[in-house]
Amino acid sequence: MSWSDLGGWWLEEIAGDPAYETVVTPLLLEILAPESSGVYLDLGCGEGRVMRAVIESGSRVIGLDLNHHLARLTTPSLVGRLPTIPIADSMVDGAYAVLVLEHLADIDELFAETARVVRSGGVMAVVMNHPMWTAPGSMPVTDGEGEPLWRPGAYMDPGSSAVDAADSQVVFHHRSLADLLTLAAGAGWALEHMIERTHQDTVEVPEVPRLLGCRWRLLP
Numbered sequence: 708m709s710w711s712d713l714g715g716w717w718l719e720e721i722a723g724d725p726a727y728e729t730v731v732t733p734l735l736l737e738i739l740a741p742e743s744s745g746v747y748l749d750l751g752c753g754e755g756r757v758m759r760a761v762i763e764s765g766s767r768v769i770g771l772d773l774n775h776h777l778a779r780l781t782t783p784s785l786v787g788r789l790p791t792i793p794i795a796d797s798m799v800d801g802a803y804a805v806l807v808l809e810h811l812a813d814i815d816e817l818f819a820e821t822a823r824v825v826r827s828g829g830v831m832a833v834v835m836n837h838p839m840w841t842a843p844g845s846m847p848v849t850d851g852e853g854e855p856l857w858r859p860g861a862y863m864d865p866g867s868s869a870v871d872a873a874d875s876q877v878v879f880h881h882r883s884l885a886d887l888l889t890l891a892a893g894a895g896w897a898l899e900h901m902i903e904r905t906h907q908d909t910v911e912v913p914e915v916p917r918l919l920g921c922r923w924r925l926l927p
């Protein structure tokens with residue numbers, strides 16, 4: 708079982724999660740700063756919640772998701788499996804992905820594919836679980852006096868971990884911040900803006916970043 712079977716589980720997850728309205732979608736809008744005349748790709752669009760918010764800002768958006776049950780809930784959308792993006796070169800002004808990069812094993816190829824389909828000077832934006840959070844073994848611990856602290860786990864090394872979802876598991880791939888930015892740079896993406904955001908509903912240690920937002924611009 709994989710994301711192609713987890714559409715029902717994901718719909719239940721986001722239906723009950725107020726963080727989409729209060730944290731996730733605002734972070735994407737802030738980091739993407741969509742242009743009203745722009746055409747964007749939403750990579751791993753799910754049922755389209757974020758996509759609708761970007762469209763409301765005046766942009767045009769095409770969704771892409773491997774789960775055809777989710778993809779058909781929003782329009783226009785394509786069914787396809789990242790890192791491959793089934794559109795022609797330089798077709799869009801930008802691409803973005805929300806809570807998707809950490810589920811992809813090959814983001815090297817994703818950065819290359821987005822650099823192919825986005826026009827020169829266009830943008831790529833991501834909102835993702837912060838690498839501090841995805842490192843295998845990272846978790847809150849308490850010291851002898853009950854103060855919550857953060858255990859970094861295997862932060863420095865690429866790795867993966869799985870969490871239970873429905874009758875299956877969702878895999879989170881971990882890369883350090885340095886690895887993530889170096890991979891993007893290797894495909895021609897210049898970092899323009901980065902935001903690290905805490906989210907105190909889910910991280911007991913106030914200074915540990917929960918979400919990461921990045922915007923890159925494609926070098927000519």
Ligand SMILES: C[S@@+](CC[C@H](N)C(=O)[O-])C[C@H]1O[C@@H](n2cnc3c(N)ncnc32)[C@H](O)[C@@H]1O
Pocket residue numbers: 710711717721750751752753754755756757771772773774777787788789790804805806807810811
């Ligand atoms: C955590 S959900 C996020 C959905 C959406 N971006 C949102 O924020 O509401 C991850 C999404 O990525 C999609 N996905 C996972 N791996 C994918 C792949 N290799 N190609 C395309 N979509 C994928 C899943 O089907 C799912 O819709």
